[in-house]
Amino acid sequence: MKTNAEKKLLQVFRELTDEQRDTVLAFVEFLSLRKADLTPAVPQFPLAIPRPAEESVVKALKRLRETYPMLNMDQLLHEASGHMQKHVLQGKPAAEVIDDLETMFSRHYEQFKAG
Numbered sequence: 001m002k003t004n005a006e007k008k009l010l011q012v013f014r015e016l017t018d019e020q021r022d023t024v025l026a027f028v029e030f031l032s033l034r035k036a037d038l039t040p041a042v043p044q045f046p047l048a049i050p051r052p053a054e055e056s057v058v059k060a061l062k063r064l065r066e067t068y069p070m071l072n073m074d075q076l077l078h079e080a081s082g083h084m085q086k087h088v089l090q091g092k093p094a095a096e097v098i099d100d101l102e103t104m105f106s107r108h109y110e111q112f113k114a115g
Contacts (some may be wrong), residue, residue, distance in 0.1 A: 042070050046109060051098070057087050060098040064105045071108050079104055 002010070013021060049067045051060070061080060065073060083100050086092040 044070055051102075055094070055098060057084060057094050057097050057101070060094075060101055064101055068105050068109055071105065071112060076104070076108060 013024060016024065046067050047069070049063050051063070055063070061084075080101065083097050083104070086100075087094060087097040
């Protein structure tokens with residue numbers, strides 16, 4: 001279903017000459033490209049977010065996601081969940097789990113760099 005704006009645009013577009021239509025299309029394409037240019041680029045290098053002295057596993061996971069924004073979290077989710085389970089269900093100390101998570105993120109970043 002078309003919105004009112006789409007209906008109006010189509011109505012006006014149909015009334016234009018071929019030359020005017022070409023101009024409108026060129027402008028719309030320009031706006032589309034400009035919008036893409038305004039999208040912030042994802043950093044290609046890890047951000048320097050220091051590890052606090054006291055940190056929960058959940059906060060560490062959030063920090064690591066922010067540190068490595070270029071990584072696809074969907075790919076990391078299963079492995080990260082396994083580390084969380086070791087902490088919650090098996091009682092593995094938070095500091096050790098955070099060390100494991102940092103190693104995991106670093107490994108995935110190295111794979112990302114390798115292409």
